[in-house]
Amino acid sequence: MxxxxxxxxxxxxxxxxxxxxxxxxxxxxxxxxMTPAEWVTALTVLYLLLQIGLLVPRYWAQFREWIGPNRPGAQ
Structure with missing residues (x-):
C-alpha cells in the first residue's frame, strides 16, 4: 500500500x-x-512565419517537379 x-x-x-x-x-x-492578447498575436505571427518557411520550399519543389524537364528554358 x-x-x-x-x-x-x-x-x-x-x-x-x-x-x-x-x-x-x-x-x-x-x-x-506583454498582455495575453499581445502574446497571442506574437505567437500567431511566429506560427505563420514557420509555416511559410517550411511550406514554401516544399511547394516550390512540387511545382518544379510538376512542370517537369520539358518546361521552357530547361536544358
Missing amino acids: QGETNLNAAQDVAVEATKAAPPIIVSGAMLFG
Whole structure:
C-alpha cells in the first residue's frame, strides 16, 4: 500500500500543477510586459512565419517537379 500512496500523491501534485498552469503562464507573460492578447498575436505571427518557411520550399519543389524537364528554358 505504501507505493500506491506515493503514486496517488504524485498524481495529485500533477493534477494540481496542471490546474495552476494557465494563471501562472498569464502572470509570467504579464511580467515580461506583454498582455495575453499581445502574446497571442506574437505567437500567431511566429506560427505563420514557420509555416511559410517550411511550406514554401516544399511547394516550390512540387511545382518544379510538376512542370517537369520539358518546361521552357530547361536544358
